[in-house]
Amino acid sequence: MMSFSLWDIVRNLLVGGALTLLLSLAAFVLGGATGLAVLLARIGRRRAPRALARMYIELFQGTPLLLQLFTLFFGLSLFGLDVPAWLAAGLGLTLFTSAFLAEIWRGCVEAVPRGQWEASACLALTYREQMRHVILPQAMRLAVAPTVGFAVQVVKSTAVTSIIGFTELTKTGSMIANATYQPFLVYSLVALGYFVLCYPLSHYAKSLERRLHAAR
Amino acid sequence: MSSKCFFRTLALVGAVALGSLAPVAKADVLDNIVKSGTIKVAVPQDFPPFGTVGSDMKPSGYDIDVANLIGKELGSKVELVPVSSGNRVPFLTTGKVDLVISSMGKNAEREKVIDFSIAYAPFFNGVFGPDDIKVAKVEELAGKTISVTRGSVEDLELSRIAPSDAVIKRFEDNNATITAYLSGQTQLIATGNVVAASVNERSKLRRLSTKFLVKNSPCYVGLAKGETALQARVNEIIAKARKNGALNEISQRWLHAQLPADL
Amino acid sequence: MPSCRQTFDPRAALVRPACAAGRRARFVVMAYQFDFTFVPDYAGMLAQGVVYTLGLTVVGGTLGILIGIGGALSRTWDTRPFGELFRYYVELFRNTPFLVQLFLIFFGLPSLGIKLAGWQAAILAMVLNLGAYSTEIIRAGLQATPRGQIEAADSLALTRWQIFLHVMLRPALRKVWPALSSQVVITMLGSSVCSQIAAEELTFVANFIQSRNFRAFETYFLTTALYFALALLVRQAMHLVGRYLIVRRPSP
Numbered sequence: 211m212m213s214f215s216l217w218d219i220v221r222n223l224l225v226g227g228a229l230t231l232l233l234s235l236a237a238f239v240l241g242g243a244t245g246l247a248v249l250l251a252r253i254g255r256r257r258a259p260r261a262l263a264r265m266y267i268e269l270f271q272g273t274p275l276l277l278q279l280f281t282l283f284f285g286l287s288l289f290g291l292d293v294p295a296w297l298a299a300g301l302g303l304t305l306f307t308s309a310f311l312a313e314i315w316r317g318c319v320e321a322v323p324r325g326q327w328e329a330s331a332c333l334a335l336t337y338r339e340q341m342r343h344v345i346l347p348q349a350m351r352l353a354v355a356p357t358v359g360f361a362v363q364v365v366k367s368t369a370v371t372s373i374i375g376f377t378e379l380t381k382t383g384s385m386i387a388n389a390t391y392q393p394f395l396v397y398s399l400v401a402l403g404y405f406v407l408c409y410p411l412s413h414y415a416k417s418l419e420r421r422l423h424a425a426r
Numbered sequence: 427m428s429s430k431c432f433f434r435t436l437a438l439v440g441a442v443a444l445g446s447l448a449p450v451a452k453a454d455v456l457d458n459i460v461k462s463g464t465i466k467v468a469v470p471q472d473f474p475p476f477g478t479v480g481s482d483m484k485p486s487g488y489d490i491d492v493a494n495l496i497g498k499e500l501g502s503k504v505e506l507v508p509v510s511s512g513n514r515v516p517f518l519t520t521g522k523v524d525l526v527i528s529s530m531g532k533n534a535e536r537e538k539v540i541d542f543s544i545a546y547a548p549f550f551n552g553v554f555g556p557d558d559i560k561v562a563k564v565e566e567l568a569g570k571t572i573s574v575t576r577g578s579v580e581d582l583e584l585s586r587i588a589p590s591d592a593v594i595k596r597f598e599d600n601n602a603t604i605t606a607y608l609s610g611q612t613q614l615i616a617t618g619n620v621v622a623a624s625v626n627e628r629s630k631l632r633r634l635s636t637k638f639l640v641k642n643s644p645c646y647v648g649l650a651k652g653e654t655a656l657q658a659r660v661n662e663i664i665a666k667a668r669k670n671g672a673l674n675e676i677s678q679r680w681l682h683a684q685l686p687a688d689l
Numbered sequence: 690m691p692s693c694r695q696t697f698d699p700r701a702a703l704v705r706p707a708c709a710a711g712r713r714a715r716f717v718v719m720a721y722q723f724d725f726t727f728v729p730d731y732a733g734m735l736a737q738g739v740v741y742t743l744g745l746t747v748v749g750g751t752l753g754i755l756i757g758i759g760g761a762l763s764r765t766w767d768t769r770p771f772g773e774l775f776r777y778y779v780e781l782f783r784n785t786p787f788l789v790q791l792f793l794i795f796f797g798l799p800s801l802g803i804k805l806a807g808w809q810a811a812i813l814a815m816v817l818n819l820g821a822y823s824t825e826i827i828r829a830g831l832q833a834t835p836r837g838q839i840e841a842a843d844s845l846a847l848t849r850w851q852i853f854l855h856v857m858l859r860p861a862l863r864k865v866w867p868a869l870s871s872q873v874v875i876t877m878l879g880s881s882v883c884s885q886i887a888a889e890e891l892t893f894v895a896n897f898i899q900s901r902n903f904r905a906f907e908t909y910f911l912t913t914a915l916y917f918a919l920a921l922l923v924r925q926a927m928h929l930v931g932r933y934l935i936v937r938r939p940s941p
Contacts, residue, residue: 373882388600405781511900520905598884598896
């Protein structure tokens with residue numbers, strides 16, 4: 211019952227890896243949607259949402275993900291909400307991702323030359339029209355590479371959720387390391403798992419960046 | 427990031443934290459268990475023989491058997507929630523689980539925040555290490571490094587009695603505590619005697635032989651404060667299991683020993 | 690427990706009145722009672738945790754950036770075999786989580802006969818991690834050096850090293866310093882997972898306090914605020930260091 215064959219280790223790690231992938235995808239998609247909302251508030255014309263968005267970004271970029279997760283996991287329960295580990299992990303990563311993506315995308319919007327704003331204003335476009343037809347399309351082109359690059363960070367960040375007990379790749383790894391007492395083997399396999407998930411992404415991000423620079 | 431912004435953000439967070447407080451529904455936990463037909467029990471997954479995982483990643487062990495026993499008596503489905511020593515009390519106080527059956531000892535600090543059942547398992551904790559390190563009593567821990575799980579009875583006890591130049595390395599969970607010792611990161615380990623025996627059974631890396639025992643600290647089921655109905659029911663179930671031999675059977679299976687009569 | 694509580698009143702309807710005397714920060718909101726009275730007892734430990742975390746950051750940051758400079762140099766000039774080695778090193782460390790690196794170093798390396806204490810493993814992981822990131826960041830800065838600058842320096846008969854130091858490195862660092870600062874802050878915040886290998890930094894202290902007073906929410910909330918302040922501090926410090934070392938220093 212207690213003996214783990216190499217296949218047992220790999221098989222269980224694959225299950226954990228699938229959860230890591232799922233969590234990353236959820237965090238990236240939901241975080242992207244939230245991040246877009248935060249971005250629009252952050253670069254909008256109204257002061258109050260702009261200040262709020264700025265605080266939101268500062269808060270999630272200025273504190274450790276681990277403590278955000280702890281606070282969510284144990285904090286929300288105090289208010290009568292039962293938050294299981296997977297939900298706390300998903301929610302925490304979504305908030306974290308949205309703050310970083312909003313800030314990355316803001317940089318891209320600001321990188322659109324001022325002349326574009328002025329020219330589109332001359333065409334009597336409203337703020338919304340300027341955004342929709344002139345600024346965002348150009349910003350999006352700039353944003354693709356760093357966004358894919360940040361996806362790598364999201365995948366890696368999911369490792370932290372193991373500490374609140376979400377059994378993704380790292381947690382599965384430490385459970386097996388304890389059952390087999392072969393930490394070097396197990397953690398090497400875990401690292402390999404992350405590498406397999408992350409390397410193609412960061413490679414892709416790099417080639418996108420190169421193409422973008424070549425095009426300009 | 428300006429400091430003005432920092433304070434504004436801090437104020438905002440404070441306001442949100444306080445403003446969003448909804449009243450916690452404080453119903454009778456036993457009622458809820460009976461109504462929903464499930465009971466959530468915090469169990470260890472890194473503490474053989476009380477709780478560990480097999481190659482199917484399912485927890486099994488003494489604590490899990492006791493959880494299932496209590497669930498059967500209550501007529502509810504048991505939902506096992508793996509926890510570490512460090513966070514099992516918060517799991518209970520924040521209502522994430524109904525019971526903690528996680529080889530937990532009783533002490534005054536804990537009794538301030540949670541309630542306990544009667545004892546369900548024997549547990550002697552002590553200091554263990556390889557044969558070539560000579561330590562026979564607590565004073566001789568001076569200058570030695572000892573791994574221990576943060577917040578466990580061993581941790582609290584050793585922190586109190588160990589000489590000031592003993593280096594106590596506190597790890598988040600038993601996984602890390604045991605691995606740290608086995609990989610040679612610490613010279614000694616403080617844990618339960620049956621845990622040491624179980625680790626010896628499963629690993630040839632570094633033997634754990636008994637240096638000295640620290641405390642007799644039987645395991646209790648932890649409950650949220652004030653849940654008297656549930657407490658009475660759990661006590662009743664454990665008392666019955668002690669009498670009819672069900673608990674002894676569990677002890678035989680996992681500890682390879684009779685349940686002590688004076689538990 | 691003192692019998693007198695001071696109530697904080699964010700929502701009058703929800704808050705039970707309690708006696709007003711006493712200066713302790715304790716307030717009651719319905720069922721859950723916030724209790725920050727543990728803070729004075731653990732202030733010393735928290736301070737130690739802050740110092741430990743800062744220490745990790747300073748050592749990790751300094752050595753990491755030095756490795757980054759070396760790495761960027763070998764990658765840019767493609768010095769064999771270092772250029773190639775640094776490429777593998779950067780890819781390896783940028784594509785695996787810090788926590789897993791930490792576990793491998795602390796729990797894994799002993800089976801190869803390399804034993805590191807918690808703090809040594811933590812520092813090593815911080816340095817290697819920051820080294821990998823700063824290699825990439827600084828390399829991007831170096832690549833942006835206009836060719837004409839180097840040719841001009843060449844024609845002034847500057848040596849290869851002088852060109853590297855004054856014409857390439859300094860402007861590159863100036864350009865990428867904000868990115869490097871962000872990376873140092875991110876790594877500092879990431880160092881909270883070092884608590885998992887018993888390195889006694891700030892999160893370790895938080896977990897320790899939490900395991901003694903069982904006030905999980907208050908402890909983590911307070912620690913989060915401390916990290917926030919630390920992030921602010923480190924960012925400011927990086928700004929000052931940058932100004933002193935890169936911008937203001939007179940050229941020889």
